[in-house]
Amino acid sequence: xxxxxxxxxxxxxxxxxxxxxxxxxxxxxxxxxxxxxxxxxxxxxxxxxxxxxxxxxxxxxxxxxxxxxxxxxxxxxxxxxxxxxxxxxxxxxxxxxxxxxxxxxxxxxxxxxxxx
Amino acid sequence: xxxxxxxxxxxxxxxxxxxxxxxxxxxxxxxxxxxxxxxxxxxxxxxxxxxxxxxxxxxxxxxxxxxxxxxxxxxxxxxxxxxxxxxxxxxxxxxxxxxxxxxxxxxxxxxxxxxxx
Numbered sequence: 001x002x003x004x005x006x007x008x009x010x011x012x013x014x015x016x017x018x019x020x021x022x023x024x025x026x027x028x029x030x031x032x033x034x035x036x037x038x039x040x041x042x043x044x045x046x047x048x049x050x051x052x053x054x055x056x057x058x059x060x061x062x063x064x065x066x067x068x069x070x071x072x073x074x075x076x077x078x079x080x081x082x083x084x085x086x087x088x089x090x091x092x093x094x095x096x097x098x099x100x101x102x103x104x105x106x107x108x109x110x111x112x113x114x115x116x
Numbered sequence: 117x118x119x120x121x122x123x124x125x126x127x128x129x130x131x132x133x134x135x136x137x138x139x140x141x142x143x144x145x146x147x148x149x150x151x152x153x154x155x156x157x158x159x160x161x162x163x164x165x166x167x168x169x170x171x172x173x174x175x176x177x178x179x180x181x182x183x184x185x186x187x188x189x190x191x192x193x194x195x196x197x198x199x200x201x202x203x204x205x206x207x208x209x210x211x212x213x214x215x216x217x218x219x220x221x222x223x224x225x226x227x228x229x230x231x232x233x
Contacts, residue, residue, distance in 0.1 A: 004159070040125065042206065042225035043160075090159055104150075105221070107159030 002026050006091050006108035013081040013115045021076040021111050023091030029106070031094040032074040033058070034066065036087040037110075043090065049074055081115045088112050118143040120209050120224035128230040135179075135194040137227050139207030142188065148210040149190040151181055154226075155203045163205075166190065177201070202231045 007022045025032065033048035045058030049068040063085060065077040074093075078085060089112075092105040123138040141147060148167045152160040164175025171183040177200075181192045190207060207224040 040225060043223045092159075104162045104165065105152075105160070107161065109157070109159050 004091055004093055004106050004108035006089075006111050008111060009109065010112050011114070013078075013113065015081060015083060015115060017081050019078050019081065021078075021089055021091075021113070023074045023076065023108060024072050025074075025091075025093040025106070026072065027093065027095065027106065028071060029093035029095045030071070032068065033092050033105070034064070034074070034076045035090045035092060036060065037090060038087050046076065046089075078113075081113075083115045086113060086115045118147065118209050118211055118222050120207050120222050122205075122207050122224035122227045124227055125225065126228045126230060128232055129197045130232045131199055132196050135192070135197045135201065135229065137192040137205050137207075137229065139181075139190045139192065139224060140188055141190065141207075141209045143209055143211060145211060146185070149181070149183060150208040150210070150221075151175065151179070151190075151192050152206045152208060152223075153203050154206065160206060163192070197229075197231050199231050199233065202229055204228050 004025045030051050034046040035043040037043050044060045046060055046064050047058055047066040049055045052068050052071050055066050055068055068074055088110045090110050091108045094105050119142045121140045129135055150165045151163040153163050154160045163179050164173050166173050166183045174180045179194045181190050183190050204226045206226045208221055210221045
């Protein structure tokens with residue numbers, strides 16, 4: 001079972017460049033989200049989606065865009081990369097719109113981004 | 117707003133010794149509680165969760181946690197540590213009434229578990 005697939009696993013960008021981190025899930029999950037993980041900061045929510053065509057901001061949305069045209073895909077776009085966006089990014093999905101009722105997020109393996 | 121505090125960013129135990137990772141939370145309503153584990157270069161996976169019912173919950177790989185409402189705690193334990201337990205552990209709390217909002221699930225900052233041979 002593929003689960004949640006993220007690409008690329010590693011990426012190096014120069015300041016000002018743009019790129020898209022891809023996320024796809026094959027579990028027909030309604031809920032999808034993007035987190036960034038930084039040392040000593042835990043996981044911080046960037047954007048999330050409760051279904052196709054619906055997205056919302058999390059704790060740290062600035063500098064990132066998302067869209068949800070299909071149930072399966074939830075790409076994260078960096079508009080103009082900055083060194084502060086150097087991080088490990090995780091996509092996660094859940095089989096319930098109401099995360100609180102289930103609590104189980106399924107995570108991808110992460111995308112390590114370095115911005116020079 | 118809810119918050120999660122994990123005491124100790126790093127915990128070191130000897131192989132075979134008791135593992136105790138501490139988690140305290142603040143929430144205005146009885147929460148749902150979770151422990152996730154992250155092995156090196158991997159995503160997080162659910163270890164165990166408490167929603168309702170029995171306050172002692174068992175998870176994968178011999179881990180268990182007890183919800184203590186009076187202490188607002190959800191500490192993770194394992195009787196005997198194994199080298200393969202070396203990982204990052206995250207406690208998380210969810211407000212059952214949040215309806216999937218952005219603050220519905222709050223993670224602690226994580227505890228790195230080191231197993232000494």
